[in-house]
Amino acid sequence: MCGILGTIPCSPNEIFKPALDTLTHRGPDSYGIEHIGQDISLGHRRLSILDLSPKGHQPMLDDSGRYAVIFNGEIYNFLEIKKELEGLGHKFRSTSDTEVLLKAYIEWGEESVSRFNGMWAFGIWDRDTKQLFLSRDRFGKKPLFYSQIGDTFVFASEMKAIFPYMETLEVSEDFHWMKRNIFFYEATEKCLIKGIKRFPAGHNGVFKGGRLTIYRYWNTLDHLVGVPDTYQGQVEHFRELFMDACKLRMRSDVTIGTALSGGLDSSATIAAMAHLSKNNRSYSDDWQHAFVASFPGTPLDESHYAKMVTDHLGIGATFVDIEPLRHWGKLEEYFYLFEDLYITSPLPMIMLYETVKANGVTVTLDGHGADELLSGYQQGNLESLWDARWSPTRTKDILNIYQDSINEDKVQYERMNSSKVYTTFMVRKLAKKALRKKMPSTDNNHPNFRKLDNHAQYLYAMFHENILPTLLRNYDRYAMINGVEIRMPFMDHRIVSFVNSLPYSSKIGNGYTKRIVRDALDPYLPKEVTWRKTKVGFSSPIVDWMQNDLKEWFLDITHSGAFLRSDLVSDPKTLQKEIGNIVNRESHSFADAQKCWTDLSPYIWGEAVLKRRN
Known part of the structure; x- marks a missing residue:
């Protein structure tokens, strides 16, 4: 997990080094710069997590000197890929995932990314062909920006590393649209700053001869899978996938922990970590570090639920009282580091990960992605009404779930009676159907999109195109501002493919949202958390x-x-x-x-x- 910067052609070091240093928060442990002839400058700010020795240093060159890589992220299945590469004759001088990534590219070329289970943004330079290969992970967990400024092509982990190459900073032509559509620009190439573009998730790119060609290598709709016929079989398969996703993400040479809210998703994550460790299936013995944001006296405080979880697991927790006045003087600095716009203050999240780092933890396994994947939001729950429209029993169940999920605070959060909710939703849906309006998604013409039920179509767009991409960007910034890496087991691509292949009734039903998660993880969690119905998002009060x-x-x-x-x-x-x-x-x-x-x-x-x- 790091910060990367590259320019084609080479940049003078007096410009390049200060530009790279704007990413110091992403990689506070060390840095490296390679100027390869006059062709390219590559820079890396390192956050050491795997192979803490100088052998894991970047930019990393292969033995021949033909290839050079700068890499931000983690390849969780690097040990399995390394074993396969060794069988093909490759030798390794480090225990890092970076070297595995580089040699995987040397062996399999652009197809190598399909073998990775992880999160990444990286660039690989081929000295012989004068070609730069860029790639960003399937769902955009790691950021990547680029710009063509005169004759110079620049790419970086954050926009601020590109700023030194720009004569002036101006807001983009789309700025006012973006501020009105905060959840809809992250999955596009649009940026707040004129002249900078966002490299798309699930895409590769080749820069050669002064031209960047970008193409898509991953579409979840191309990777739907067969699921067990019975719900119980689906639960068991989900449990197996989730445990393995957590197991892979516990690979670390530094201390790991979790940001625990007391909600289902983060609680499920740390419960899985505890189960794996207890059964000697963990890659880390130093994982028992839970950090809880507390908002005493406000409707957003869930710390008592988090304590139930840590007490149940027999581990301690660090409770972080979010007191705004202690850090409000840093607000502009936080906005500079954050770079983008959002609907709530970044303060609570930044304070939480600051405490994580201050307590010696560099990696957290968190529950992000589950809400968007498995229907944790009210509107997503309502979309299942269309799928259940011929069943009065299921319709009533969904409406009860909707009402039960509203925050308990009746002053700040409004309620509507169920019959009105149902009538309003169905009238709007029927009107859209009459007008032949499709579910808004860039992939709504894909043949497999049309095979999804209404609920799955809605969640697909939420996961890939609006809510989740925005949250992934946010949490990358919140954590990396403090030099902390977040890993997200719910976003393992195998889980994403499996859940997108499930019927709506496996995700919402029998009185609960995220039904399959509750049934799969119930043996490891306190009942008060597993079967809690109200939801409180991590926001500012x-x-x-x-x-x-x-x-x-x-x-x-x-x-x-x-x-x-x-x-x-x-x-x-x-x-x-x-x-x-x-x-x-x-x-x-x-x-x-x-x-x-x-x-x-x-x-x-x-x-x-x-x-x-x-």
């Missing part, structure tokens, strides 16, 4: 903050001349009034407060990113 700790800050910033003159905010005066309504307790709506933050954040972003550079 923004209403509470605006009305208490940060009241003065919100009032000061929205009454400042710079804010009122900002052209990054659509309507500063209206936003000033809306924020005043929350601050002065005229509104207690979480949705209203979250919208205020979303509308305000472009201004903070501009102060942190544009003004810092310009």
